[in-house]
């Protein structure tokens with residue numbers, strides 16, 4: 089049993105500091121039950137001052153600090169992960185589902201002195217409009233309308249009845265109501281002049297460029313990483329920076345799927361940036377925890393190394 093006692097006494101200071109794994113705890117406790125000498129040694133180690141005096145307390149203290157940091161970072165990581173999950177769910181549920189034009193989806197009737205009341209069908213849960221004078225100088229106004237719904241609205245909306253809006257032009261000109269289907273089909277004039285020339289709203293492509301930039305940055309950083317692989321500090325720096333393009337790419341996939349064209353660019357871009365920042369802080373935390381774990385493994389005495 090002599091050999092076992094030696095092992096137990098090596099672990100005792102860590103055991104007294106509550107810094108060993110549950111397996112080691114039960115191993116030590118089992119031994120203490122049956123070994124009087126080690127029990128006495130343990131009682132002494134527990135007394136404040138003694139243990140520190142006997143052993144070099146500094147590495148132990150450092151170890152303890154690192155373990156505390158690991159704990160805090162793990163809690164933060166969980167919080168960030170939950171937040172990212174909520175934002176992702178919101179991004180998916182709130183994504184606009186533009187409605188193709190159909191008879192009666194949107195109608196209009198004149199109100200008051202030159203105003204127009206625009207009325208949407210019940211399936212429309214959100215809409216947007218823009219009223220502006222004819223850019224070619226004609227004596228009329230355009231009122232461009234988009235209408236959409238979302239998974240959230242379909243499942244949880246308690247809106248009753250039809251949505252509507254009333255618009256008034258600044259000058260006493262007639263209004264042409266134009267519906268933008270946002271699906272690659274031609275715009276439709278649902279009110280006013282029949283000789284509407286039409287047009288198509290094209291999706292905006294900026295998200296594709298940003299995604300391309302993120303991938304290019306990732307590739308550049310991967311090359312930089314290979315170049316500085318052997319210089320520990322630079323490598324860590326490159327790895328930390330490299331996590332952002334990764335976070336951005338994941339954010340893009342969650343918000344826009346694999347599409348790069350968008351009919352709701354400001355919304356999508358804002359959500360991607362917001363989500364990517366959350367994910368980035370999560371990845372940084374995970375990276376920090378991983379590094380701490382590695383350091384702890386390297387600085388811990390050999391007998392607790394295997395149990396971690």
Ligand SMILES: [Zn+2]
Pocket residue numbers: 092093096119123124125126127
């Ligand atoms: Zn013993």
